[in-house]
């Protein structure tokens with residue numbers, strides 16, 4: 001029993017000391033963020049690409065635009081429900097007017113724009129925003145422009161009937177004129193930061 005006393009005294013001394021300075025800020029486990037986000041991003045991209053491809057083959061590009069308009073948000077919704085994250089696509093030059101780049105992610109987006117690929121794979125960025133219960137961690141994964149099938153609807157020369165159809169659905173469309181290899185947009189997976197703080 002007796003030897004425990006100095007140890008307890010030491011503990012009190014420590015507690016008194018640490019009470020004078022701020023407690024250490026929780027650290028974000030970036031590896032865990034990546035491990036949780038990558039499968040969500042891949043599932044979204046895989047589902048959408050398969051449906052886009054099927055729509056292009058079944059009805060051609062004009063038809064596929066309408067499919068994309070309905071299917072992309074539906075897949076985002078399904079992936080959000082399955083993962084517990086918020087899944088969406090953002091782009092500086094966007095087609096869907098709801099898909100702009102939020103101010104707080106602009107710097108990370110610019111970094112992806114400067115280098116869409118890292119070691120031959122889509123580049124990623126992690127951003128922490130807010131604090132307390134509102135703290136979020138955002139995982140951004142670059143979506144590089146590809147020649148096929150993307151150029152048909154986002155490239156430098158869009159077929160006139162398709163152009164007219166896109167303009168009708170998206171009067172403020174900014175998402176054409178892309179060349180292969182440029183950043184077309186980013187997949188955004190946003191989580192409550194709490195689950196990744198340690």
Ligand code: HEC
Pocket residue numbers: 049052061062064065066068069070072073089090091093094095096097099143144145146148149150151152153154175184185186
């Ligand atoms: C058949 C036409 C078509 C093709 C082909 C196509 N897209 Fe799109 N894309 C669209 C439409 C329509 C939207 C808007 C969807 C919406 O309303 O959410 C869109 C939106 C996007 C967005 C979300 C940001 C924004 O601009 O609103 C990204 C990123 C994107 N496309 C990337 C690609 C990539 C990469 C490819 C090639 C793999 C591709 N798209 C092929 C029609 C197409």
